[in-house]
Amino acid sequence: MDAFLHQALSGLATGSIYASLALALVMIYQATHLVNFSQGEMAMFSTYIAWFLIQVGCPYWVAFLGTIAVSFVLGGAIQHIIIGRFQDASILSVVVVFVGLLAIFNSLAGWLFSYSIKAFPSPFPKEMGNTYMSAHELGAIGVMLAVLSLLVVFFRYTPLGLAMRAAAQNPTSSRLVGIRVDWMLALGWGLAGAIGSVAGMMIAPVVFLDPNMMSGVLLYAFAAALLGGIDNPVGAVLGGLLVGVLENLLGAYVIGNELKLTVALAIIVGVLVVRPAGLLGSIHVSRV
């Protein structure tokens, strides 16, 4: 029983990291109705920025906040400079751009920081842990919940959050009430970049830092976002936690560790077949 509980709880911890990356996917999906395939590599690149800041002597939390800020600007700049040019292009062209960004960030990280695996510190003191969960696992869950709360408050209670939701839904009408839609899109990308960087800094102490560290994580994050509902931040977190626990339990007791990634694929296919809107995703009703 103890072992089972341990597996489930540590699944919750990895799940919270999937949840963070899923949140980043939801940000861009909400703003542009596109799924950003380069989200994982952007997060990985951000983590290298954090690593670099720590190397040059910044205290962890300074590096943490600095990385979030840089990633926010980087995300907004990618939308403004690159993706914005493709707003009239077909979806396939944008997907190709995403794949291109993925390759660019991957190679850029390898070129700048080398492909050798690096250790990345966890900011949480060992004493925080208990028999079931390590300090870092608990900390990662806490950080993710904090990010989620901030987002919910932002979207539900601030005028800017409302304007972002409006711009995502109906750009034409948004312009008619004076919203600068391009800025809202850049803001969505900025938020995605910032949240992704948090996910990267939380996963790096577990999987170690290397340019390919996000490939598996991104797949789980896709599964999480789909399972929870790709347009709903709370759903994305719920999906992330579920995927993390399922993955861990199935890996430990049913299919073995080698086949774990299949769980993500099975979830993606299963959700799309059974309930495409996801658990909490909205099914839109309209009357004409």
Added chain:
Amino acid sequence: MVRTEGSVTLDGRRIDGLATEDIVRKGVAHVPEGRGTFANLTVEENLRLGAYTRRDNAEVQADFERVYSYFPRLKERRGQQAGTLSGGEQQMLSISRALMLRPQLLLLDEPSFGLSPIVVLEIFTIMQRINESDRITILLVEQNASMALDLADSAYLLESGRVVLGGSSNEMKKDDTVRRVYLGY
């Protein structure tokens, strides 16, 4: 490509070529044909977006009450998703959202389109109040000539994009062609 010429001025300043959101910020509110409400947001959120560019919060609050008094049905449905409203209610919401901007000029594109006569009458009555007591200039494009002429001070008749007749509404009503073709008597 449609060939365009001439200019558009507001208070003597040219506004053609400006971005939509900048024209809005100069006080021009547009109620588009097809209403353009935010279907998945609530009635209240739609109205709040109408006041997005304003920073005078107390006044905005007063304007909420004002538009709710024009259209009490919107107040009843303030928490409902706009997409679930009837066509007439959506048109009311669209006009109310435009009013939340406190515009100098309100552009209305076929507000009677697809609505029942009784709802059209309700909306036109409110538009008269908006025009007279709130002193907001209205530019109305409308196929329902008799209602439009009753509401307007001056009118223009367009045929295939060309102004063929213009003048005060009373003169227009007396014009033989307008009477026969558009008013039907």
